[in-house]
C-alpha cells in the first residue's frame with residue numbers, strides 16, 4: 256500500500272541545511288494501524304506530510320497504492336490528497352462559519368466526481384458523521400462543539416472520500432485523557448471496518464491502540480516493532 | 493482540470509458570505525467602483541435623455557427636410573466659379589420639382605431687405621421673404637388666421653403678404669391684421685394671413701423677429717436680376733430623404749452640365765447632418781465619461797487588490813486546509829478571482845442602482861429637457877462588464893498568491 260525507500264528531506268534555511276529525514280525506509284500494508292513516535296524534532300511531521308502528499312521528498316521514492324507519487328505535479332498531488340488521503344490535524348482545522356455537515360462535505364467541492372446531487376453529498380457526509388457517532392450535531396458550528404466533537408468532525412471529513420490511508424498528526428494533542436480515549440475508540444472502530452491508519456503521537460496510551468509502532472530519531476527509523484514488544488521495550492528503557 | 497458546478501456554486505456562496513461577514517470593509521472597498529459606475533451611468537442617463545429630446549426636436553423640425561444652396565468648390569479658384577454661374581435660378585427649381593419624384597414639396601426662398609410701412613409706422617431694413625405656396629408644407633408653417641398662399645397668388649403675381657405676430661406688433665396693425673394694407677418698397681400689399689410664430693427651439697429659429705412673406709413671383713420683380721435664392725424641399729418620408737437628396741444632386745448636375753469628376757456648384761443638405769453632428773458630440777461626451785469611469789475604476793481596482801491581499805493573508809490557514817483536502821492551485825485561484833469579481837459586481841450593482849435613482853431625479857427637474865433620462869441597457873451591461881473586468885484584473889495577483897501558498901506553511905500560519 257505504502258512503500259517509502261531511502262526518503263530524505265532537507266530544508267535549507269539561509270546557509271544552514273536541516274536534514275529532517277535522512278533516509279527513511281517504510282512499508283505500510285493494507286488495513287494496518289500504525290503509531291509513529293519519537294522525540295520532538297525527530298521528523299515525524301515531516302514524514303507524515305510527505306506520505307500525505309502535502310510535501311515532496313528531497314530524495315528517495317514514495318509509492319502509494321502502486322503509483323510513484325514522488326514526482327507528481329502539484330495538481331495531480333491535490334487529486335491524490337482528495338481521493339486517497341484523509342488527514343486529521345492536531346488543531347482540527349474546521350471552517351468556523353460552516354456547520355459540521357458543511358465542513359464534512361468540503362472535500363466534495365474539489366472532487367473529480369461530476370454530477371453529484373446535493374442529496375448524495377449530504378447522504379455521504381451524514382454517513383461519515385454517523386461513523387464518528389456525531390449524527391446529532393450536524394448543523395452545529397465549530398464554536399458550538401467540544402474539542403472531542405470538533406476532532407470527530409475532522410475525522411468524518413477525512414474519511415468522507417473513503418481514503419486509502421487515514422493519517423493523523425497528534426490528533427489527541429489538544430485533548431484531555433477522557434476525550435483521547437473517545438477519539439481513539441473511533442480510530443479503532445474505523446480500523447476494524449478496514450481502514451488503514453497512521454497516527455503520530457507522543458502518548459503510549461494512544462500507541463497502545465495500534466498494532467505496530469515506528470520510532471524515529473534524528474530523521475531515521477530507530478525501531479519498527481509490534482506494539483507489545485515496543486511497549487515492553489519502553490517499560491525496560 | 494475541470495471544476496465542478498458544485499465548486500462554482502460553493503465558491504460564489506463563500507464569496508457572498510465573506511462580503512457579508514465583512515460588510516463595512518466590503519462597502520468601503522467597493523466605494524471606488526460604486527462611485528465610478530454611479531457617476532458614469534448618471535452622465536449617460538442625462539445624455540440619453542438629452543438626445544431623445546433633441547431628436548424629437550429635430551423630428552418636429554423635419555428630419556426629411558432638404559436645403560439646397562449655391563456652393564463654390566473650396567479647392568478651385570474663385571474666378572472659375574463666378575457668382576452668376578453658381579447662383580440657383582428659378583427655372584432650376586422648377587426642373588427639380590419636375591424631376592425629383594421623392595419630393596413632396598419644394599420651394600425657392602429669396603430674401604431681401606426693404607422698408608415697409610403701415611398707416612401707423614414705417615420700418616427700414618425688414619427682411620422680406622419670397623416663397624411658393626409649397627413653402628407652407630416644406631417648412632411646416634401654418635397660418636393662424638386668414639389664409640395660406642395659393643397658386644393664383646403666385647401665377648397672378650398678386651401683391652399679397654403674410655405676416656407674423658411680431659411684424660403686426662411692430663407695424664402697430666390691428667391684432668386681426670387680415671384685410672389691412674401695408675406698403676412694401678412703396679407698393680400696396682394686402683395682408684391675407686397671419687403666420688404662426690416659430691416656437692422657441694433649441695437650435696436656430698429666433699421667434700421674436702418680424703417676418704414678412706410675399707409670393708416668389710412678386711419678390712423677383714422687387715429685386716435686381718442677379719438675386720440670390722435657396723431651395724427648401726421636403727421628402728415624402730424620412731425613409732426616402734436620402735433618395736430625395738441624391739435625386740436633387742443628380743438633377744442639378746444634369747441641368748448644370750457638370751461633367752463626371754467635376755465638383756458640385758451647389759450643396760444639398762438634409763437635416764440628418766445636424767442630427768449626426770449632435771450624435772458625434774454626444775458620443776464625445778460619452779467617451780469622456782468613459783474615461784472618467786476608467787480612472788475611478790482603476791482607483792477602485794487598487795482598493796480591491798489591497799483588500800483581496802488582506803483576505804488571502806487572513807485566510808491562509810483556510811487555504812492550507814482546502815489544499816490539504818484536495819483543492820488544486822487552479823481551484824484556489826478561481827475561488828479568489830470569483831470573490832474579487834463578486835465584490836466588484838456587487839459594487840457595480842449598487843452603482844447602477846444609484847445611477848438609476850439619479851436618472852429618475854433628473855427627469856423631475858422642470859425645464860431641463862431630461863424627461864427621457866434613463867440608464868440604457870447597454871450602459872448597465874457595460875457597467876457590469878467593467879466591474880467584472882476590474883475584479884478579474886485586480887484580483888489576479890492576490891489570487892495567484894493564494895494559489896501558490898504551500899499547504900504546510902499555510903496550515904502553520906497563525
Ligand SMILES: Nc1ncnc2c1ncn2[C@@H]1O[C@H](COP(=O)(O)OP(=O)(O)OP(=O)(O)O)[C@@H](O)[C@H]1O
Pocket residue numbers: 266267268273274275293294295296297298299300301302
Ligand atoms: N519548513 C521547515 N523549514 C526548516 N526546518 C524545518 C521545517 N519543517 C521542519 N523543520 C525541521 O525539521 C525537523 C523535523 O521537524 P518535524 O516537524 O518533522 O518534527 P516532529 O517530529 O514532528 O516534532 P514535534 O514532535 O515537535 O511535532 C526539525 O528540526 C524542524 O525544525
Ligand SMILES: [Mg+2]
Pocket residue numbers: 299300301424
Ligand atoms: Mg510534529
